[in-house]
Amino acid sequence: MSEQRSKIHLVMGGRVKDPRGIEFENLKEIDLVGVYPNFEEAEEAWRDKAQRTVDDAEMKYVVVHLHKLLEPDLPEED
Numbered sequence: 001m002s003e004q005r006s007k008i009h010l011v012m013g014g015r016v017k018d019p020r021g022i023e024f025e026n027l028k029e030i031d032l033v034g035v036y037p038n039f040e041e042a043e044e045a046w047r048d049k050a051q052r053t054v055d056d057a058e059m060k061y062v063v064v065h066l067h068k069l070l071e072p073d074l075p076e077e078d
Contacts, residue, residue, distance in 0.1 A: 006067070009042035010035050013049055013061030022062060035066070 053059035
């Protein structure tokens with residue numbers, strides 16, 4: 001039986017310099033929404049925050065795949 005690894009994700013957002021990119025204006029004002037054990041929970045948190053700011057083109061929320069940053073050499077699993 002193989003060990004199931006947690007695929008942790010970070011949800012964060014804030015005001016961006018250009019709505020087409022992800023360069024945030026002020027890192028001190030980043031909204032750190034939370035860290036989640038799987039993509040499904042992270043996506044739910046992201047969707048909630050993104051929908052609240054849908055009318056503000058300069059506000060952007062993203063899901064960061066922390067597991068890929070922490071262990072980049074691990075093969076992707078379904």
